[in-house]
Amino acid sequence: MSQEFIKVNHITKTYDGEKNILDDLSLTVHKGEVLVVIGPSGCGKSTFLRTLNGLEPIQSGEIRYRGELVDSKSKNITSLRQKIGMVFQSYELFPHKTILQNVMLSPTLVQKRDKKEVEKEAIELLRRVGLEDKKDSYPRQLSGGQKQRVAIVRALAMHPEVLLFDEVTAALDPEMVREVLDVILDLAEQGSTMVIVTHEMDFAKAVANRIIFMDGGHIVESGKPLEFFEAPKTERAKRFLNTFTYETVRKIS
Ligand SMILES: Nc1ncnc2c1ncn2[C@@H]1O[C@H](COP(=O)(O)OP(=O)(O)OP(=O)(O)O)[C@@H](O)[C@H]1O
Numbered sequence: 305m306s307q308e309f310i311k312v313n314h315i316t317k318t319y320d321g322e323k324n325i326l327d328d329l330s331l332t333v334h335k336g337e338v339l340v341v342i343g344p345s346g347c348g349k350s351t352f353l354r355t356l357n358g359l360e361p362i363q364s365g366e367i368r369y370r371g372e373l374v375d376s377k378s379k380n381i382t383s384l385r386q387k388i389g390m391v392f393q394s395y396e397l398f399p400h401k402t403i404l405q406n407v408m409l410s411p412t413l414v415q416k417r418d419k420k421e422v423e424k425e426a427i428e429l430l431r432r433v434g435l436e437d438k439k440d441s442y443p444r445q446l447s448g449g450q451k452q453r454v455a456i457v458r459a460l461a462m463h464p465e466v467l468l469f470d471e472v473t474a475a476l477d478p479e480m481v482r483e484v485l486d487v488i489l490d491l492a493e494q495g496s497t498m499v500i501v502t503h504e505m506d507f508a509k510a511v512a513n514r515i516i517f518m519d520g521g522h523i524v525e526s527g528k529p530l531e532f533f534e535a536p537k538t539e540r541a542k543r544f545l546n547t548f549t550y551e552t553v554r555k556i557s
């Protein structure tokens with residue numbers, strides 16, 4: 305088995321001191337693994353992802369990244385967050401900066417890397433997602449799908465060791481979903497380590513090494529994608545997958 309990157313040990317998380325939003329959750333992510341987290345709305349997927357790079361404090365248990373404690377209040381958290389990049393549903397690009405400037409901002413400002421080098425790499429990354437010709441445009445001149453690809457490039461420009469994706473296609477029109485998912489599939493093929501929250505079940509099946517099905521702040525079931533989708537073990541997962549089939553059928557008819 306390859307190297308352990310993220311080790312989550314019996315964590316609990318509450319926002320109000322009463323209900324556990326994450327409830328005794330444990331898992332390990334190895335180098336090169338693509339983990340897809342699915343589950344009903346409100347089950348704690350986003351919260352979980354945010355705890356992984358210390359954006360949310362936890363109440364008990366611990367998270368380690370390559371042995372190092374992930375603690376939202378500790379001094380090392382800024383450097384840890386550079387290793388564990390995150391892309392959200394809303395891309396939050398700076399409107400008054402060009403696409404190239406948006407991508408170059410953190411590597412030059414936070415990581416203090418050489419401007420020329422960063423620029424060269426930023427252009428190469430934009431080329432990889434088919435957006436080299438947009439480098440001097442402003443975010444308002446791009447489509448949602450293009451902006452989301454820029455957001456992914458912006459995360460990649462920081463040289464993260466792990467990437468976390470939280471429903472990055474949820475706000476996009478259907479025809480733009482594909483172009484963003486293709487970029488993530490490419491990253492998976494190149495061996496990137498990723499934890500992905502998505503409602504796109506076909507994509508989950510294609511990209512994942514392992515599916516984590518969550519409900520009520522727990523991991524209810526985890527397994528290889530084919531096993532999970534073809535023969536879910538728990539009643540809860542079966543019900544969840546049936547709802548999806550129903551919704552898809554409804555959308556088509
Ligand atoms: N900042 C917050 N303060 C209080 N409660 C919160 C906060 N953020 C989330 N919650 C609650 O925690 C629970 C889990 O939310 P979370 O956003 O992690 O769910 P999710 O699985 O990502 O859902 P979705 O699929 O709709 O994005 C929900 O009940 C939500 O209302």
Ligand SMILES: [Mg+2]
Pocket residue numbers: 349350351471
């Ligand atoms: Mg969410």
